[in-house]
Amino acid sequence: MAVAAAAVLVLLLLSFSGPLCPRLLSASPSPPEPVALTLLACATEKGAVCLDGTPPGYHLQRGSGSGSRSWLIHLEGGAWCSTVERCSDHRMTVLGSSDFMKPMQFAGSGILDSDQHLNPDFYNWNKVYVRYCDGASFSGDAKGRAQDGSIIHFRGLRIYEAVIDELMEKGLVNATQALLMGCSAGGLATLLHCDNFSARFPKEASVKCLADAGFFLDAKDISGERSFRSNFDGVVQLQNVRKVLYEDCLANKEPTECFYPAEFIKSIHTPLFILNSAYDPSQIRNILVPGSSDPDKSWLSCKDNIKNCNSTQIQILHGFRNAMVNDLKAVQEKEDWGMFIDSCFTHCQALYGISWNSPISPRLGNKTIAESVGDWNSGRRKGVKYIDCEYPCNPTCSSLLPTPP
DSSP states (O other): OHHHHHHHHHHHHHHHTOTTOHHHHSOOOOOOOOBOOEEOTTHHHHTOOOTTSOOOEEEEEOOOGGGTTEEEEEEOOOOOOOSHHHHHHHTTSTTTOGGGOOOBOOTTSGGGOOOTTTOTTTTTSEEEEEOOOSSSTTOOOEEEEOTTSOEEEEOHHHHHHHHHHHHHHTTGGGOSEEEEEEETHHHHHHHHHHHHHHTTSOTTSEEEEEEESOOOOOOOOTTSOOTTHHHHHHHHHHHTOGGGSOHHHHTTSOTTGGGSHHHHGGGOOSOEEEEEETTOHHHIIIIISOGGGOTTOTTHHHHHOGGGOOHHHHHHHHHHHHHHHHHTHHHHHOTTOEEEEEOOSOSOOTTOHHHHSSTTOOOBTTBOHHHHHHHHHHTSSSOOEEEOOSTTOOTTOOTTSOOOO
């Protein structure tokens, strides 16, 4: 059976590239060069540094032809650090220091790919991948001290501002189209910075935002506690993210509540697209069923693979899905917004070619994610708002789609 399944997948992949595609039958070309890491100039002088004090970085691939004045800015994700101890540990990783950052490959990376066949709407845009090294969704502005007395720099907001400033000098200021996007913690950052980003451009420019897997719920876990809120509360307090929170939310809510998209999304004015799984394994594992809520580990197999969930667990997951759909009503009400909410067990979909645009990509309304985002961004279609039915109704949800470790 496994051999037969593999053969079917190979045939599907071959058919996607067209019948008897010459590039598949000829010798494989050498892979594209990875995109170099650019360290932010004058980072120390601006106080725009990673947790360990090293300069932050980004990867810039120049656009061409019709895309030479179109820009896509992607904010990297990678969870958060909510305590001094965790942030101190992050300093010895790529999530806290540019010392560990390397050039990265855009080929095969979904919306970053330069292959017109795989990424028809954005292939020739200027594309920027901004590295995440602050632990607070590019939002903090404070400093702390580790147990050994060394300084921990919580400067995500300064990093975001300084990187965008530098990109403006490199041509972003002349953009006729600009799309700010991010995945996971970067998706949350996109929502928080969306209007600020848009305000940097003249009104005649088309400026939009795409949040991928960044719509985190303020939901109770299976024990009835809002245990994940302590994580966000730690980030908000430790890293001083108040400066990026929406004022009309703060007028009625506590700062930690205003770090959740459902509380501030109605305040966003810039056209926005929400891409999310309603059964996101990252949210299931960290918000709905954290380890503390499952001491007997009865959910361990289910959290690893949704196919292992029993009927009772599936009903609980449906409840989580319904809460997300309810929180997204604000998107339904805005004419120039869009969404693609599938029922696949996956996290972050725009950066993976297999999810973005392939024979086994998730489909809603018979549209891939690439087609749906392209329709919305270009204005080819109105009302690009897809919400999937409950798991396991969608046959295009492949078990090969990426999930977080």
